[in-house]
């Protein structure tokens with residue numbers, strides 16, 4: 001009596017077979033043939049033949065324009081022959097098998113002796129051998145390994161080879177201690193799992209049923225495993241076969257199936273068994289074999305890598321699903337190298353959509369997960385104040401851009417330090433921003449450029465202040481410095497000394513009267529200056545330029561010593577005398593008492609502005625830069641007489657111009673302390689009050 005049925009989890013079509021069957025079903029009605037049976041299952045082959053899919057066993061027998069290469073794969077010669085005959089190839093070679101082809105081809109070309117662990121007559125092994133010029137040594141057990149004299153050996157296994165036996169073979173070759181022996185574990189993961197599970201299941205069951213065809217390699221492996229662990233092991237190829245074994249079944253019955261066994265047959269057997277046992281049910285079967293569907297966007301953590309090749313990384317998913325991470329979905333920089341991904345390692349992936357018809361796999365992306373991780377890291381960074389850059393477009397009320405999956409809005413008031421009415425110039429521009437607010441739920445960031453600009457301005461100001469302070473510290477009154485004239489104002493020149501703005505007043509630029517700074521200095525040229533004042537508190541430094549150049553007074557004084565006679569021009573008349581321009585803006589004073597030989601009551605009686613006069617230098621005061629002149633001392637005798645006549649004449653003319661009663665007599669007190677008796681004027685920039693104060 002059967003009281004329990006346990007069905008293996010790893011059961012039915014593997015993804016390689018499923019892909020081949022799906023493709024065959026798709027092309028069945030289009031006049032296509034398969035080279036060899038599409039799978040080792042008569043039921044499926046019959047079904048496809050009824051749909052119009054022919055099976056041929058020799059290239060010469062192909063009469064169609066397209067041919068399907070089954071999941072077992074073919075050797076290189078087959079591909080070449082088909083191409084020569086212009087027959088289109090629909091290649092459903094399982095990626096696991098394709099990977100072996102690549103290994104064998106590469107190592108054969110490098111001079112390795114290829115060893116294949118497998119069944120020599122199996123079409124997969126024949127196909128593999130076809131990639132090394134049919135030169136492989138084919139062994140089905142460790143005992144068959146011959147003495148190989150070639151140093152370089154490359155060992156691979158048929159995908160459905162016995163895991164246990166291959167482990168022994170691997171051990172043998174690894175013990176050869178030859179550096180140039182390379183052993184690849186090319187047994188398919190479904191085979192691995194199926195065999196491992198079958199070992200477990202067959203050990204705890206009273207009877208085992210293996211569903212599959214007797215010419216299927218992996219079905220035979222399962223059969224052998226079960227026979228080793230369970231005496232009551234039965235192989236059934238079709239549903240009807242169950243009738244002949246049913247009476248022999250009892251206790252706990254285990255069910256497993258080969259990779260080429262259709263699910264329909266497995267379910268049929270299970271249904272029957274469940275109808276005839278006390279325990280175990282179809283629901284249990286489903287529970288053991290959950291149908292896992294993957295929605296777009298589903299994240300899968302630690303998906304196991306089956307293998308990686310030029311088509312991408314093949315990963316194992318739950319249920320009967322396999323995922324494929326295409327090369328452009330692997331790395332952030334799109335630089336994919338299959339060698340970096342080892343079988344058995346795990347990666348996090350995101351599902352991109354439903355199963356792809358061509359690959360038979362669920363498309364997935366590793367890159368998207370990394371992008372998300374990177375984005376999370378970056379968003380955390382900008383949340384903590386880090387700057388970020390985006391390209392923006394102008395929208396109503398500000399600027400809009402994207403930062404990963406976040407929408408970024410920059411309010412108009414946060415574009416610049418001052419409010420900008422027209423943002424057109426920002427369109428499609430990359431700008432730097434800092435976060436004002438992040439809404440992770442709405443994936444929205446509000447950001448500001450203004451804050452960056454304000455901060456940078458303050459930093460620059462601070463930097464400038466610190467630099468200026470350092471300059472201020474080393475500037476001292478009386479020092480000479482070199483500065484560049486950088487800016488002109490009506491009151492003086494701004495001069496940059498080591499980056500610090502100093503002021504040279506216009507009065508300190510030249511000893512002479514000048515109209516503007518540029519009369520003395522050229523913009524952006526460097527000059528030497530004398531520091532006149534340093535006010536560190538008010539951050540003001542006064543410079544002098546003229547102070548470093550000799551006063552023209554001394555040249556004039558040297559040229560015209562006391563006793564010499566010079567010719568000058570009347571610049572200004574005062575009650576006490578006349579200022580005479582000598583040379584180079586240096587003036588001397590002719591006191592009224594020195595203007596003529598006779599007494600002069602009013603200077604205007606003898607001199608007019610701009611008169612040219614000849615005068616003798618009678619005194620030079622170097623300290624106060626004063627030159628005293630005398631016209632009368634410079635007069636020759638005859639001129640003196642003439643001058644007296646002239647003087648009389650001027651007086652008479654004056655009497656005639658003013659009525660006697662209206663003339664007011666002014667008493668001139670020559671001893672008055674406030675009236676100068678000698679004078680020189682150094683510079684017209686000296687205030688009159690300053691000049692007068694020195695006269696006693």
Ligand code: SF4
Pocket residue numbers: 014015016017071094095096097159160188189190191218259
């Ligand atoms: S058993 Fe493995 S190697 Fe063979 S077809 Fe299936 S998936 Fe591919």
